[in-house]
Amino acid sequence: MVIAVIVVAVGGLIGATLFRNSKRRTLSNYLARIDSTFNEFAVDREECRTRLERLKSDVIEMLNKGKIDEGHFLMLDEKISEYMKELIQATPKYKRTTGTDNGIAAGPADRGTSVDQFRYCSNCGAKIPLDEKVCKKCGATQ
Numbered sequence: 001m002v003i004a005v006i007v008v009a010v011g012g013l014i015g016a017t018l019f020r021n022s023k024r025r026t027l028s029n030y031l032a033r034i035d036s037t038f039n040e041f042a043v044d045r046e047e048c049r050t051r052l053e054r055l056k057s058d059v060i061e062m063l064n065k066g067k068i069d070e071g072h073f074l075m076l077d078e079k080i081s082e083y084m085k086e087l088i089q090a091t092p093k094y095k096r097t098t099g100t101d102n103g104i105a106a107g108p109a110d111r112g113t114s115v116d117q118f119r120y121c122s123n124c125g126a127k128i129p130l131d132e133k134v135c136k137k138c139g140a141t142q
Helices: 002-041 045-065 070-090
Strands: 118-120 127-129
Touching: 002 045, 002 070, 045 070
Parallel strands: none
Antiparallel strands: 118 127
């Protein structure tokens, strides 16, 4: 009887250790994925933002399924948010011009898109129309 209790206790301890190590491994893998995504796609800001948002939804799903702890989630979320803010701050601020001195087009306004129609959420980095005051994605007031 005593041996059975000891075997169950040792088995539980080993199982708990493996489960905890699995969460740590998942955390380290996702930190590496976030870093590599940013490093690979930082030049194409829209693609980078899309991939980071996809990673963020994966992280939320892992938290809901219990694959990571809340502390791990906060760490991953902070890393993604940090990169999103970096993308927003690195976004060039083009001014709309009515004409050019040298005949060369300047900024996205010349490609048929209007710079003045949207901005990015300061919290999550999602595109927000200028006339909206609340981000639909994260609910942050702008």
